[in-house]
Amino acid sequence: PADRLRPPIDLSKSAEGDEHAQAEKAFKQGRFMEANRLCDSILQAEPKNSFALNLKQQIHERLRDLGNREMASSNWGKAIAVWIDVLKINPNEREAAQQLNTAKTNLKKQSQMDLANKQAQEKKIQDLQQQITIALSAGRYLPPNPGNAIELIQKLDVISPDSSFSKEKLDQILHNLVAQANRSLQARDYASASTLVKQMQNYFPETSELKTLVESLKAEESRLIESRNSWMQKAEAAMSAGHYVTPATDNVIAYCNLLLASQPQAPKALELKKDSLMKAVSQAKALAQDGKYDDAKVVYSALLYLAQNENAVPLSSQDLKR
Secondary structure: OOOHOOOOOOOOOOOOHHHHHHHHHHHOOOOOOHHHHHHHHHHHHHHOOOHHHHHHHHHHHHHHHHHHHHHHOEEEEEHHHHHHHHHHOOOOOOOHHHHHHHHEEEHHHHHHHHHHHHHHHHHHHHHHHHHHHHHHOOOOOOOOOOHHHHHHHHHHHHOOOOHHHHHHHHHHHHHHHOOOOOOOOHOHHHHHHHHHHHHHHHHHHOHHHHHHHHHHHHHHHHHHHHHHHHHHHHHHHHHHHOOOOOOOOOOOHHHHHHHHHOOOOOOOOHHHHHHHHHHHHHHHHHHHEEEEHHHHHHHHHHHHHHHHHOOOOOOHHHHHHH
């Protein structure tokens, strides 16, 4: 208690002797235990040295303040180290011993909580990896499919940003999407190919494979537009020539069906096709009335064949047969 009544020493003034100077320097630099050791060395030679006694008091108070700050910040490991140093200076200080026990207890609780959190996180990672694998096996790669792999991978990246599993599965998804898009292009299913390319632009915008696919799709779409224009011109020419349903490869229906296979709701083609079927019936009747029975039979036979798949044929199969 008597030590606490001593006035603080003025460390702005140089102390005499090497140990004094070293102790002062260590204190200013925050090396408190080294400063305390130097003070003890001074006091062994001079038990009542005021410089050493006052500096030890300041070291003690500084360490106590530091310990309390670490406790307030829940830095239990650092707090333990500080309170151990306080007790080295004053082994009988009950408050420091209590604070040390509190810090040790809290550190143990924190370690247990950290372990539980780590185990829970590892379990969540395992669950997400399993769900991703199942989604890939089922072909659920992208939204809006429920439980799709991309959204599950995004969840995994939040809790495990450096996961090699995520990168591996993203590469797998990209590979599969590219393969699907190429198959769609080969099958001339440009709508599906375009949808896949747009999805890849959203989720894999920087991949080299995407650039190649975009260029291929543009080239195929350009060729398709040219083909559609050609089919429509040929259909209109066939209409003008009266080739409504015959001959087999050069008639309005054949050209319109080619166009509608790539563009099912093309209004001009649908209208032209409907008109050609009506005119074909009239054409067949006129040929029969003119005694051109063989020519009429060819037209009726073509209409009978078309009636199996075309709802717009104005006569029933029975009427056509008769």
